[in-house]
Amino acid sequence: MSAPDQEYRLPNGGPSIAALPKVSLHDHLDGGLRASTVVELAGGAGTATGSVLELPAFDAAELDAWFRAQSDSGSLVDYLKTFSVTVGVMQTEEALRRVAHEFVLDLAADGVVHGEVRWAPEQHLLGGLTLDQAVEAVQTGLDDGVVDLAERNHEMTVGQIVTALRSSDPTVSLEIAELALRHRENGVLGFDLAGDEAGYPASAHATAFDLLAREFLPVTVHAGEADGLDSIRGALLDGRALRVGHGVRLAEDVSIMNRDGDSTTVGLGPIASWVRDRQIALELAPSSNLQTGAIAQWGTEFFEHPFDLLYQLGFRVTVNTDNRLMSGTSLSRELALLAQAFDYELADLEAFQLNAAAASFLPLEDRDDLADRIAAGFAEA
Template sequence: MSPTQLQKTLRKALAEMPKISLHDHLDGGLRPHTMIELAEAAGHQLPSTNVEELTAWFSTKANSGSLPEYLECFAHTTAVMQSAEALERIAKEAVEDLAADGVIYAELRWAPEQHLDGGLTLQDTVDAVQAGIEAGMSAAGGRILVTQLLTAMRHADRSQEIAELTIANLGRGLDAEGNTGFGVVGFDIAGAEDGFPPSRFVKAFDHLAQHLVPVTVHAGEAAGVDSIHDALFSGRALRLGHGVRIAEDLNVTDEHVEFGSVAQWVLDRGIPLELCPSSNVQTGALASFGGTAADHPLPLLYGLNFNTTINTDNRLLSVTTLTEELARAAENFEFSFDDLLAMQINAAEAAFVDFDTRAALVDRLILGWQ
């Protein structure tokens, strides 16, 4: 069998496996043709109105090697997400796309504060996204459960508002069978990491902790170990969004690995790392390791028993799916199916849903991957 045939066989097999997606941005996964339709209706000018050209523009921009430049792509995606109808459609399509990729549980993260230009309130935006999610789950025939993570933007000053919005909507949603207790499941901060540490939002994090709201924090992507430490201390993060630069706190020699204090804490406490391999290359998060996909510390972290998970980050910008991310990891690092399943189980156990739901997800993974 040729290498190309092997790649196709691997992807076909992985596409049929049930999967868990913890780190997927709603505004980073739009269908290009949907963007074009919505942009025309909104009067927004895109770089191109040709699907192939627009896809290529996002890919080129995203491969700049700079997180700030990478984030410029969202000026176009969020511009077409300023009405309830647009938010509902985009959320529904995101669920359909994830289900088509074999994802059985996903947390879609997005920032309500970025979708108010059309006159919506913060609550309006949450309601619209939830309506789209529930419509998408229904269309998928109950094969997927999708929840929301509400994100506050680091460069803005609305973290307290978004924390309160998260608390007000926690668990207010349905799964595909009409069971309650889902909807919004947690809180996140995102955006320009360097220069905007979690300590700026400590009041919001304290408020969330008082209400027992799970938190994940983007850290260890554009900034290093100090950012991760602050996410754990100020943010009380239960998971690390990306967290890839935790490997900078490891001193690796041919015969020994010396752990820094932050790396040791993350390992000992089993803090899940929401690694996004393709995105980590694009944003320059791997600069200190060499910068290429082959330099990603994923195999090192996995081999040292860190709680590693594999995610897409932004499916549009990275031209990827969870199947594709798993396949690339298998090819780049010779991971076996057992290795990939182990990281999928890590993701299921790290989900911000109740214990019984997590256990059921693990059961579905094991059965589907046998």
């Protein structure tokens, strides 16, 4: 378990943010590789053909910089193009195990005590793996990481969120839903629908969502990132989502009713009211939202992100990295940037982690234990 690259703290000092217990809900496996691992796997071990995968750079530092520059495009579609590189080196059992193992270690180095790792197994079959073999390989890697950490006296829980793609045929999303159900007793905590939102409504995957609802498997859906309120409506109504992946454009359903000096009255539309009143968690990822242009209508700077608006209005906001490699970020960095932008204190950072614990796809007793661990860790800080 390596140490974080930088020691992040609140603007007024205080404890290292990396040392605080944290929960990671929205973190993509294929977006969290180490650049050095990509270079090594591109030499053949993790590719489908066993041959060298062409990279934009074969120096880890240069490749790391390329991912960040390429991802800062202002477009989700362009942002997603970088994944052809990482997915390309994750096509064998050995590669999936290694990436998952390192993923856990890197989360732990950032103070994460519970992580939910999402990924799309259908993208990792070029090397001959079946869907089940791919899920089993990732779970083995996650388990290896947890054991490795336990030997270093770091307790961590981690599970998979199996993801289907909006652009895939509905028969494929149904197959992925069935896959998730087969492995719910072997590390799979829930189901996700991801990918370009515009033109690919959640309703197209109704058969998968109906099955998951009948079997009571928790669902989160990417929505309100590359598309607006209709995307979020689809996640809630068609997907029965208990969490919304990103969901930042829910702020479009918040209107300013009146300003009187320092006082502002706002109104919530029906979708925003439903999400807030039922405490459906928003998996916000500020740096990623800036890179993909998800907050373009509010601005292009971190302090213009509607995160604080949603927080102050009582939404269950959570802080996430989305893709640590592409955004060059960590949970500690995201929290530090938010604290700097909105003058947050330690109590605010704790609230975000308690929100994430409450929204995790763990059983109630485990969620309570996780909340207790977070509270104890912040009390000691």
